[in-house]
Amino acid sequence: MSAYAYRDRNRTEVIYASEAMTENIDTLFFCPNKDCNAHLHICAVDGSRKAYFRATHKQFPHIDNCPFASSANHFDSDKFNEEAFSFDDAINNLFLVKKESERNRNQRNIGEHNNGEPNKQPIKTLRQIYSMCKSRPVTDMYAGKKIRDMILDDRSAYYYTKGCFENKIVEARRQVGHFFEDESKRVFLKAPTESGKYTFVLQFDEEKIYGKIKTEIKKNRDKLFIVAGKWESAEKYNHFISNIYSDRQVKVIR
Ligand SMILES: [Zn+2]
The missing domain is CATH 2.40.50.110 (OB fold (Dihydrolipoamide Acetyltransferase, E2P))
Structure with missing residues (x-):
């Protein structure tokens, strides 16, 4: 499943799943992976108002190992605090041995009390950062x-x-x-x-x-x-x- 796709085979016209909700389920879109010939269609995720592109027709699946085939790469941007994300801090944190990184996180949490609202954390694991990167074209920005x-x-x-x-x-x-x-x-x-x-x-x-x-x-x-x-x-x-x-x-x- 993919959070974006292209309207044309040459991949010039990007479309985000969030904008494609009104599209017909028969409309054909193209996989962000230019080497993949999957035919993608807009789908609603069960029990959610969110939409994704999926290769719903068995004749036109994603190629083997297409990074846009996996549902494990799903990224829900609403769950995370984009503004608080720093790519270098996040990557440097992955280099630390576990105990040290836990300690850093705990220290950070102490300063983050705000009006009793649940704190959204920035993305931090390698999988989360990777999923975010796959959820939009590479010329798009995340946290600047x-x-x-x-x-x-x-x-x-x-x-x-x-x-x-x-x-x-x-x-x-x-x-x-x-x-x-x-x-x-x-x-x-x-x-x-x-x-x-x-x-x-x-x-x-x-x-x-x-x-x-x-x-x-x-x-x-x-x-x-x-x-x-x-x-x-x-x-x-x-x-x-x-x-x-x-x-x-x-x-x-x-
Ligand atoms: Zn694909």
Whole structure:
């Protein structure tokens, strides 16, 4: 399911599900993934006034691993405080080991009392940030920052002509063949997923986290992975490396 789609096959005219409520269910829309030929139609979510685009016809499904097929990527913007979101703070927080990040959150909560209204929190997990990024075109903004400045995926690939640096989420697939190196505790992924132009080197410190992530990637070898890293050039051309301190920095998209 997708929160936006295109009216035309060339993907020039975007339409958000929230604007498409009055469209006929037979009207055909196109998947945000330009390599996917799914035929999308507007649907209401059960028990909700919200609408989404779904590939409702069995003959025209999403391609395998299309990031817009999964209902796990659903993002409900009403549940979160957009203004309070800082991409760099959120990413840096994922680098912290759990205890420290809990402490930071608790400290922040103390200063946030307001009129007894339930406090909306900013998005903070990697999955939440990823879902938000997938819920709108990459030239749209969230909390004052363009989506393409937060995520490297097939949609934003055109923008990353010189590489991928600083805090970024990368949507990647496993490097074909040898994708890990036990001696150096490194895992190798390729992104953007369509061209596989860049190699992303995940450098682990902790044996335990390295083992866990390596196993996870082995088990889901054909899936997409998302990684939150602080990227810099690695030794080789078109290679970028980040430390992975916490398993919260790497997730499988199912
Ligand atoms: Zn698709």
